[in-house]
Amino acid sequence: MNILKFEGSKATLVGATIQRRLIRTNNLMTVIVDFSGGPMSEPDPYHSHPHEQTCYIAYGEVLFLEEGEEPVRLKAGDLFAVASGKKHAIQLLTPTARLIDSFNPIREDFL
Amino acid sequence: MNILKFEGSKATLVGATIQRRLIRTNNLMTVIVDFSGGPMSEPDPYHSHPHEQTCYIAYGEVLFLEEGEEPVRLKAGDLFAVASGKKHAIQLLTPTARLIDSFNPIREDFL
Numbered sequence: 001m002n003i004l005k006f007e008g009s010k011a012t013l014v015g016a017t018i019q020r021r022l023i024r025t026n027n028l029m030t031v032i033v034d035f036s037g038g039p040m041s042e043p044d045p046y047h048s049h050p051h052e053q054t055c056y057i058a059y060g061e062v063l064f065l066e067e068g069e070e071p072v073r074l075k076a077g078d079l080f081a082v083a084s085g086k087k088h089a090i091q092l093l094t095p096t097a098r099l100i101d102s103f104n105p106i107r108e109d110f111l
Numbered sequence: 112m113n114i115l116k117f118e119g120s121k122a123t124l125v126g127a128t129i130q131r132r133l134i135r136t137n138n139l140m141t142v143i144v145d146f147s148g149g150p151m152s153e154p155d156p157y158h159s160h161p162h163e164q165t166c167y168i169a170y171g172e173v174l175f176l177e178e179g180e181e182p183v184r185l186k187a188g189d190l191f192a193v194a195s196g197k198k199h200a201i202q203l204l205t206p207t208a209r210l211i212d213s214f215n216p217i218r219e220d221f222l
Contacts, residue, residue, distance in 0.1 A: 001180045006188030023165055023190040028139070028215040030165035030190060054134055054141035056211045058169055069112045077117030079134040079141060100167045102213040104139040 006032070012110075022110060029106040033099045035060070038092035043071075046087040051103040053082040060097025065089045117143070123221070133221060140217040144210045146171070149203035154182075157198040162214040164193040171208025176200045 004023050011019035017037035023030055043065050055064075061075045067087035074080060082088050090099075115134050122130035128148035134141050154176050166175075172186045178198035185191060193199050201210075 001175075001177055001183060002192040002194070003175065003183055003185065004190040005185070006190075021190075023192045025163040025165065025192050025194055025215075028163045028165055028192075028213060030167060030192070030213055032167065032188070032190070052136040052139045054136065054139055054213065056141060056143065056167070056169075058167075058211075064112075064114065066112055072112060072114055074114065074116070077143070079115040079117075079132075079143070081113040081134045081136050081139075081141075083113070083136055100169075100211055102139060102141055102165060104136075104215040 020110065024106050027105050029103045029110065031101045031103070031107075031110065032058075033101055035092050035097045035099070036095070038095050038097065040092045043089040043091035046089045048085050048087045049103075049107070050084050051105060051107060052084050054102045055080050055082075056100040058098035058100055060092070060094040062097055062099070063091040063093055065091070131221065135217050138216050140214045140221065142212045142214070142218075142221065143169075144212055146203050146208045146210070147206070149206050149208065151203045154200040154202035157200045159196050159198045160214075160218070161195050162216060162218060163195050165213045166191050166193075167211040169209035169211055171206075172204040173208055173210070174202040174204055176202070 019034040021032040065071045130145040132143040176182045
């Protein structure tokens, strides 16, 4: 059975302010991304990847930015999606936030 | 920009107790599934689909069942994943719950 229980699970630390926990199948990966240290005074740098992405905001608020588009403020319960190769960024607007990111194909760089 | 703001969004009703809201890219779909009317006295019938699936429990508690495995109790913050074609079911253990389901490929039957 392929499960992850949050309590007692080990996070991958990304810098000092991001914790990542994930589950995967062959072609699908879902990542719990816990941010702290916010709010951020400016967005993270734009980045892109060939993977298609969806994101559910579990708590907190973020500014979601996509190249060539007006930034949009999203909060708990909202969703965004990113096409393959599209440049995007987020800016944490609250002290903490949790994003649930899903990717197809899987992010080999997260393993 | 491909976003869904929960407030004001229209849900697809599945029976009297399930509301579904979704976002998708070409090959990836993420669905907010809001359950009410729980707890359930027994699991939903087992079902399967060729799509790979992940699930994040946003709130509430569920029993996750997979054919041939011991059922496992999952709560907010936990994840499960289902391989292509694997029979599985859930049983709602709380009055309400929210599951964030992701699928590859997309569930054409949800469109």
